[in-house]
Amino acid sequence: MNATVPFVKMNGTHNEFVVVDGRETPVDDPVALGVLMCDPKLGPGADGMLLVLDSASADVRMRVINADGSEAEMCGNGIRCLARYLDEHEGRAEAVVETLSGPIATRVLSREPYTVSEVMAVPAIGAAIGIAGFTGVPVDVGNPHLVIFVDDLTKIDLHELGPRISGDSVHFPGGVNVHFVQITGDRLRVLHWERGAGATAACGTGAVACAAVAIFAYHFTSPVTLDVPGGTLRVEWTPGERATLIGDAVVEFSSTFG
Numbered sequence: 025m026n027a028t029v030p031f032v033k034m035n036g037t038h039n040e041f042v043v044v045d046g047r048e049t050p051v052d053d054p055v056a057l058g059v060l061m062c063d064p065k066l067g068p069g070a071d072g073m074l075l076v077l078d079s080a081s082a083d084v085r086m087r088v089i090n091a092d093g094s095e096a097e098m099c100g101n102g103i104r105c106l107a108r109y110l111d112e113h114e115g116r117a118e119a120v121v122e123t124l125s126g127p128i129a130t131r132v133l134s135r136e137p138y139t140v141s142e143v144m145a146v147p148a149i150g151a152a153i154g155i156a157g158f159t160g161v162p163v164d165v166g167n168p169h170l171v172i173f174v175d176d177l178t179k180i181d182l183h184e185l186g187p188r189i190s191g192d193s194v195h196f197p198g199g200v201n202v203h204f205v206q207i208t209g210d211r212l213r214v215l216h217w218e219r220g221a222g223a224t225a226a227c228g229t230g231a232v233a234c235a236a237v238a239i240f241a242y243h244f245t246s247p248v249t250l251d252v253p254g255g256t257l258r259v260e261w262t263p264g265e266r267a268t269l270i271g272d273a274v275v276e277f278s279s280t281f282g
Contacts, residue, residue: 029057032109033068033276036101037226038254040070042281043109046077047084058089061281068281071221074102076109082122084110090220097124097167100228100269104140107132108273125166138273143266144229147236156189160202161241163233165267168200171230171237177206177213186217203230205238212238212250225254232267235259 029051032043042061044051051057058073060066072090079085086106088096103121107130110116117132129143150162153170160170170189174180182204189202199219206213214234216227235248239261247260247270261267 028280028282030280032278034105035274036104037271039101039224039226041072041074041102041105042070043074046075054089055093059093062091071224074106079122082120082127085122092220094220101226103128103142104273107140108138140273141268141270143268146266149240161237165229165232167229169230169233170200171203171234173205180204182215182223190219201230203234205234214250214252226252228269231257232259232269
């Protein structure tokens with residue numbers, strides 16, 4: 025384990041991350057470090073660790089280590105934090121980031137407050153399934169999601185239903201991110217349960233998945249505004265094309281770990 029690791033604690037719509045620049049401080053065991061740093065008793069605490077690395081095909085490469093040590097293919101809120109990090113540390117207002125789900129283009133739209141757009145994958149909407157008494161729509165946005173529209177979010181026991189559906193190995197052998205959605209006028213209210221992190225204040229790729237289903241099946245028009253526990257996100261999408269996610273990127277503090 026590395027002796028001392030500099031990091032920046034950040035959040036995107038209150039989805040919490042520690043950003044570690046592996047180009048400056050090589051990390052011996054990213055999974056072990058991520059688990060320690062995400063633990064609020066042992067480290068600064070976060071939903072995930074974002075490890076910045078060199079890339080042969082993009083400006084940088086991002087690895088996402090979840091709080092439980094699993095690795096995510098992509099992280100929509102996290103990549104906005106990385107975009108701000110690159111802007112502030114390297115003067116990159118625009119960047120292409122290599123992820124396990126493919127290249128993601130980011131652009132800083134404003135700095136007071138920091139707002140970042142990211143061009144994500146083409147949402148692939150699957151056939152609806154019945155699960156745990158609900159009807160859910162699978163959506164692949166470079167990582168797996170299940171979107172469940174309900175009439176009343178206050179009746180949803182997220183801490184019971186989230187892990188039960190996310191861990192349903194029959195439907196989702198690799199697990200799935202679960203999102204409960206309520207339509208409120210021309211907006212969406214969403215609760216998230218993320219594989220590897222549990223209940224989170226926001227899920228960027230999940231927001232794209234929810235907006236895609238709203239546009240595809242509920243006649244919403246782009247852009248779609250989503251109210252999540254951590255704030256507000258906006259998704260622009262034309263079916264068949266890549267989706268764009270727009271949201272904040274907040275620096276909490278910088279420090280060292282170890």
